[in-house]
Amino acid sequence: MKTILIINTGGTFNKVYNPLTGDLEIETTGKAIESIAKHWLRALKVINIIGKDSLDMTINDREEIKQTILQHPYEHVIVVHGTDTMNKTAQYLFDAKLNKTVILTGSMVPYSIKPIEAVANLASAYGYAQSLDNNGIFIAMNGAIGLYENVCKNRGKGYFEFVKKDEVQQHII
Numbered sequence: 001m002k003t004i005l006i007i008n009t010g011g012t013f014n015k016v017y018n019p020l021t022g023d024l025e026i027e028t029t030g031k032a033i034e035s036i037a038k039h040w041l042r043a044l045k046v047i048n049i050i051g052k053d054s055l056d057m058t059i060n061d062r063e064e065i066k067q068t069i070l071q072h073p074y075e076h077v078i079v080v081h082g083t084d085t086m087n088k089t090a091q092y093l094f095d096a097k098l099n100k101t102v103i104l105t106g107s108m109v110p111y112s113i114k115p116i117e118a119v120a121n122l123a124s125a126y127g128y129a130q131s132l133d134n135n136g137i138f139i140a141m142n143g144a145i146g147l148y149e150n151v152c153k154n155r156g157k158g159y160f161e162f163v164k165k166d167e168v169q170q171h172i173i
Contacts, residue, residue: 004129005074008033009050009065011082013118015110024110026051032111036119054082062092069098076101076129083108083153086139090148094137103129103138
């Protein structure tokens with residue numbers, strides 16, 4: 001079994017309800033992934049960085065993701081990321097020519113509210129990473145799993161889906 005690094009950057013996957021403010025806030029210590037790993041009975045190597053909604057991510061945040069990937073010896077990496085700019089980060093990582101297998105995943109609904117999607121997406125990414133022998137940048141969301149350029153968020157439908165190459169640019173913000 002391959003050893004896989006999980007880089008947790010925040011996003012809806014990690015949001016929790018704050019009863020004092022009534023807001024959904026990003027929990028930055030990785031409790032959602034920790035809870036999932038406990039049920040899998042598997043120790044996962046998790047690094048928590050950034051802790052932002054992806055709409056707030058900057059070029060410096062994407063660079064931090066890239067540098068975190070490069071500074072660790074793992075050949076297979078899962079990045080838990082917010083869904084709104086997942087494709088933008090995927091493009092950034094592709095342009096960096098990392099020579100690793102990187103799978104971005106996340107959740108449209110917080111794990112703390114309804115865990116099924118977050119668990120399914122992380123499990124899909126984990127299983128896909130185990131099966132891959134080629135390097136590249138991939139997305140695993142809502143059952144659509146493949147090269148980042150072929151999987152995009154459809155904002156009108158509220159989920160990720162496979163798209164044709166010539167339609168990808170309209171999905172990247």
